[in-house]
Amino acid sequence: MADEKDTAAEAPKKSNKMLMVVIAMALVILGGGGAGAFFMLRGDSASAAEEKPVKGAVVAIDSALTVNLADGHYLKFGFALQMTEAAGHEEIDTSQALNLAIEQYTGRPIAELSTEEGRNKLKAELLEKIEKAYEVEEKQMVMDLYFTSFVTQ
Known part of the structure; x- marks a missing residue:
């Protein structure tokens, strides 16, 4: 009986030591990874803050555009430049912006413009141009594009 008590008493000591070693290693790994991420992200946000332009005036384009889409549909839209x-x-x-907008949307299928994802993709492409x-x-003179009207039929 004495041997059984000694064996039972030794088992928790070994598992406690192993548990402590595993916890210590996990803390070292997580701490190192966290510190690395902190320093890497800190550098990115500082450079991004420097590069981000400050908003200026909004230039509204007075006339709405009407362009032909695929399959006899059309799009009538207006926009402004930030x-x-x-x-x-x-x-x-704004002539160049109007021309780029006409080229961007002419001949597109109406299904592409019917979803938010499709509209956002085309808008991002137009803004880049x-x-x-x-x-x-x-x-950088233009930083955003705002639709003031957007109607398909």
């Missing part, structure tokens, strides 16, 4: 502070307050020529077209001396 300029950056770097663009200043000078009046800009407009940002590139209105970039002056590596300064």
Whole structure:
């Protein structure tokens, strides 16, 4: 009987030691990973904050556009450009933005414009083209695009 008590008393000591070693290793690994992530993300957010442009004036495009879609449907839409502070307050020529919008949406299937995902994808593509077209001396002049109307039929 004495041997059984000694064996039972030794088993918890071994498992406690092993448990403590496993916990210590987990803390070291998690601590190192957490510190690494903190320093990596901290650098990204600081550089992203520097690159993010400041909002300037909004340039509304007065006339709505009507373009032909595929299969006899059409799209009538209007939009405005969110300029950056770097663009200043000078009046800009919106002809290029209008032309890019017409090219972007003409001939598209109405099914693509019927879903939020499809509209957002096309809008992001249009914004990218407009940002590139209105970039002056590596300064971003346009930072967003707002639809003021959007009707399909």
